[in-house]
Amino acid sequence: MLEKATPLVELQHIKLAFGGIHAVDDVSIDLYPGEVVGIVGHNGAGKSCLIKVLSGAYQRDEGKILIEGKEATINNPRDAKAYGIETIYQTLAVADNVDAAANLFLGRELKTGWGTLDDVAMEAETRKIMGRLNPNFERFKTPVVALSGGQRQSVAIARAIYFNARILIMDEPTAALGPQETQQVGELIRQLKADGIGIFLISHDIHDVFDLSDRVAVMKNGRMVGTARTEDVTKDEVLGMIILGKCPPAAVPGPGAIVDA
Amino acid sequence: MKAILKSPVLAPLAAWLLVALVTAITTPHFLDAGNLSNLALQVSIVAVVAIGSTVVIIGGGIDLSPGSAIALLTMVFAIMVKFAGIPLPVAIVLVILAGAGLGAINGFLTAYLRIPSFITTVAALSAFRGVAFMFNNGSPVFSVDPNLETIFYGTLFGLPLPLYYLVALYTVAWFAMRYTRLGRSIYAIGGNAAAAMLSGLKVKRLQFLTFLIAGVAAALGAILMAARLNSGSPNYGVGLELSAIAAAVIGGASLVGGRGNIVNTAIGALTIVTVQNGLNLNAVPTSAQNVIIGAIIVIAVGIDMWRVELGGVIGALMPNRKNK
Ligand SMILES: Nc1ncnc2c1ncn2[C@@H]1O[C@H](COP(=O)(O)OP(=O)(O)OP(=O)(O)O)[C@@H](O)[C@H]1O
Ligand SMILES: [Mg+2]
Numbered sequence: 001m002l003e004k005a006t007p008l009v010e011l012q013h014i015k016l017a018f019g020g021i022h023a024v025d026d027v028s029i030d031l032y033p034g035e036v037v038g039i040v041g042h043n044g045a046g047k048s049c050l051i052k053v054l055s056g057a058y059q060r061d062e063g064k065i066l067i068e069g070k071e072a073t074i075n076n077p078r079d080a081k082a083y084g085i086e087t088i089y090q091t092l093a094v095a096d097n098v099d100a101a102a103n104l105f106l107g108r109e110l111k112t113g114w115g116t117l118d119d120v121a122m123e124a125e126t127r128k129i130m131g132r133l134n135p136n137f138e139r140f141k142t143p144v145v146a147l148s149g150g151q152r153q154s155v156a157i158a159r160a161i162y163f164n165a166r167i168l169i170m171d172e173p174t175a176a177l178g179p180q181e182t183q184q185v186g187e188l189i190r191q192l193k194a195d196g197i198g199i200f201l202i203s204h205d206i207h208d209v210f211d212l213s214d215r216v217a218v219m220k221n222g223r224m225v226g227t228a229r230t231e232d233v234t235k236d237e238v239l240g241m242i243i244l245g246k247c248p249p250a251a252v253p254g255p256g257a258i259v260d261a
Numbered sequence: 262m263k264a265i266l267k268s269p270v271l272a273p274l275a276a277w278l279l280v281a282l283v284t285a286i287t288t289p290h291f292l293d294a295g296n297l298s299n300l301a302l303q304v305s306i307v308a309v310v311a312i313g314s315t316v317v318i319i320g321g322g323i324d325l326s327p328g329s330a331i332a333l334l335t336m337v338f339a340i341m342v343k344f345a346g347i348p349l350p351v352a353i354v355l356v357i358l359a360g361a362g363l364g365a366i367n368g369f370l371t372a373y374l375r376i377p378s379f380i381t382t383v384a385a386l387s388a389f390r391g392v393a394f395m396f397n398n399g400s401p402v403f404s405v406d407p408n409l410e411t412i413f414y415g416t417l418f419g420l421p422l423p424l425y426y427l428v429a430l431y432t433v434a435w436f437a438m439r440y441t442r443l444g445r446s447i448y449a450i451g452g453n454a455a456a457a458m459l460s461g462l463k464v465k466r467l468q469f470l471t472f473l474i475a476g477v478a479a480a481l482g483a484i485l486m487a488a489r490l491n492s493g494s495p496n497y498g499v500g501l502e503l504s505a506i507a508a509a510v511i512g513g514a515s516l517v518g519g520r521g522n523i524v525n526t527a528i529g530a531l532t533i534v535t536v537q538n539g540l541n542l543n544a545v546p547t548s549a550q551n552v553i554i555g556a557i558i559v560i561a562v563g564i565d566m567w568r569v570e571l572g573g574v575i576g577a578l579m580p581n582r583k584n585k
Contacts, residue, residue, distance in 0.1 A: 150339065
């Protein structure tokens with residue numbers, strides 16, 4: 001249905017190796033505006049490494065990144081942010097020693113007319129966005145280190161969505177969240193999607209992925225097994241892709257697919 | 262009242278008052294006007310250098326080189342003024358630039374070549390003093406300039422000039438660390454460099470800058486030191502880095518990085534210099550003084566490392582503090 005539009009993001013033939021380990025091996029994937037693409041796979045399949053290439057945290061060895069059809073230069077997180085790419089990292093990259101507002105605005109602080117930090121405005125904005133994400137959140141003045149895992153996660157999510165991302169990467173965004181907050185994040189994803197934001201969603205929860213994603217991409221041992229529209233495949237088929245690398249007929253096979261003899 | 266109790270200034274202030282009280286009781290001439298003004302002047306050098314130490318520590322590094330940098334910079338300063346005939350104001354600017362240069366060396370090695378700052382600055386501790394001895398055949402330069410001493414001993418409205426320098430420098434440093442993006446970023450890289458990088462901060466450049474700032478602070482300390490003794494010497498500043506680090510740590514700076522408070526560093530400097538002063542007045546030999554300073558640093562760092570456990574103890578002793 002969206003085939004004719006230009007993809008928001010295209011990753012083409014991405015390779016990333018650490019010494020002898022091929023963390024990402026010839027992976028191609030794309031993402032359209034308003035689309036959620038779930039990336040799934042075993043531990044160590046290379047999901048985080050792949051998206052870190054897009055977020056600028058890792059520099060790829062080979063491959064191209066296209067944003068809206070044009071080749072993009074992404075060599076560090078600043079570059080990625082300049083393209084409107086925001087990331088929630090699996091390891092929650094928050095600065096533990098400062099509070100939620102300082103984290104939200106780190107590197108992009110609001111300033112007063114004097115050029116000094118506008119802590120009042122930053123806290124007010126933080127309260128606003130946290131009110132949407134996690135209404136129970138109250139510890140605005142506490143260094144993030146003293147927050148619970150879920151509270152830290154909400155801070156990381158707030159930071160990613162505050163700056164009007166066009167492309168959102170969520171690496172296990174609900175890992176530390178309770179059922180209620182998980183549901184809120186699901187709501188949020190639907191809302192952002194409706195706003196036309198493209199989302200890469202990495203999750204180990206296959207139900208979540210099926211619930212929220214338009215397409216699912218399966219990685220195994222650093223390679224792409226294949227991608228499929230979630231409505232065209234069953235959970236069992238996707239599990240087969242994850243575990244065996246077997247690509248069902250409804251999926252588009254990648255270089256990592258096992259070709260049936 | 263609660264705000265005061267929660268204020269981070271309280272602990273270092275209490276520590277200093279305790280130290281001052283003990284010193285005053287045990288030391289006959291501690292409260293003499295002459296000694297107190299001497300104490301104030303002595304504090305100024307440590308306190309200026311400690312600004313740099315604090316910024317570096319907050320940024321997650323350590324700078325062991327300012328004592329040696331000061332030796333080198335007083336020599337450069339004295340030679341420029343006495344032998345090269347460079348006017349004082351120009352020489353002051355040049356010394357500050359030279360200090361920034363020394364800091365840039367530390368910063369470059371640490372931030373860009375990724376050598377831990379403990380190593381780069383301990384190497385600099387050795388090398389800077391070595392270079393200091395290469396000037397003037399390793400001899401001090403005395404009687405540099407009759408006007409030089411005014412920088413240190415001059416007064417304005419009856420108050421010693423160094424007090425004004427301190428207030429000005431600490432105001433700027435406090436403001437920069439508290440209210441500017443640079444300051445906030447330095448806290449962030451010290452707290453979690455990886456997260457700061459992922460947030461888009463230029464971590465290396467910021468690290469580099471902390472050492473540059475420390476170099477400038479050392480240069481300002483060198484100017485005060487040279488002015489105080491109207492001389493330059495390769496032997497100046499021995500152990501000063503430890504006093505400056507102790508000042509930062511007593512003031513609550515965490516050697517793990519990401520935590521510290523410039524204003525408290527001033528109180529920390531006052532504390533450490535008061536201890537030294539008390540020991541001097543009691544004729545405690547330098548060797549024993551060094552041991553005591555070492556012990557103070559270990560205790561101050563220990564208090565930082567055990568703050569969670571100690572917080573529990575304090576909370577138990579003062580239950581009211583727990584309720585907001
Ligand atoms: N910084 C690194 N240095 C060396 N090897 C790495 C590094 N980061 C990842 N790897 C390796 O790359 C491979 C892919 O890791 P990655 O983190 O992308 O897996 P993942 O699919 O995100 O797994 P998980 O589901 O556990 O998060 C693994 O073999 C991992 O050990
Ligand atoms: Mg991962």
